[in-house]
Amino acid sequence: MMAAHPAADKPSSTVCHRAAHSEPGMKIEKDSVVRFHYTVSEIGQEPIESSKERDPLAIMIGHGNIIPGLEAAMMDKEAGESFGVDVKATEAYGEYREGLSQRVPKKHFGATKLAPGTQVMLQTNFGPRAVTVQKVGMSVVDVDLNHPMAGKDLHFDVEIIDVREATQEERDHGHVHGEGGHHH
Template sequence: MKADINHVIRFHYRVFALPAGGEALESSFEREPLTVLLGHSGIIAGLERELIGKSSGDRFEVEIAAADAYGEVRPDFVQRVPKKFFREPAKLKPGMQTAVGTQQGPRLVTVKKVGMSVVDVDLNHPMAGKDLKFEVEVVEVREATPEELAHGHAHGPGGHQH
């Protein structure tokens, strides 16, 4: 079966920042494959497009431009947040990643500067602005269940657990 929108695909991946040559930024080969319901924004757009048409056992490499990965760096995404919104404000240090509470739930941020009562944080994804190279191995492709389609995500190993 070839992967398409509304199919569930399980795959291993290794991702590198371009230009290549360094260590992988992240890899799934040492754990469960990632499981995604295609067409439901579960992964970056560029990688999802490349998975369409692939079958179990396929291996490929692809380079994804920043715009189709985690987006370009947005300077306006640096904001000043009162310390009261952090769980352990005394432990905050520039460069660390932490979660800050928002109306939409917790959001991962990178600490830029810690002041007396406020913290400057960068809301950009840590891989924003980076062109990426993926090494991918497709493990399984299957049709999504009606429940997965209704929920908008894959269930089971490597997917969402209810």
């Protein structure tokens, strides 16, 4: 769920060519492609999510593909570095906004089992969006459109796996292609 900044969630369909591997000693800067593992928790709490059991996340720096506070903390790091960083809600998923709910026809959830408090992905005109079910009616569902981590100060433990320069195609598209990235 943390994977990318909400604005970065875009559907995809075909595969682009695979990009080059890590460049030794390259520091993270704008247009760097970074593959990394992360563990995220609310500050002082148990981990909420980790990428350790799956492939590393791949992002391109400077294109809104990840929360601003984590992106800023990655600058000037290089492959092999590990670090921890606390990110305030305002630099993560934003403050929790009251009244950000919507009534959605139940048919948009397919066969998903719905109950108050359940987090689900809802397909919107802007791509998939994580929502929290508030109330389930006979034909409609009330959902909270705030990101599930909105209003929370977060702690990230990060391990940088590799860093490379983005290809021209990746820069043109604003996101990573190939392993760990988008497939068009």
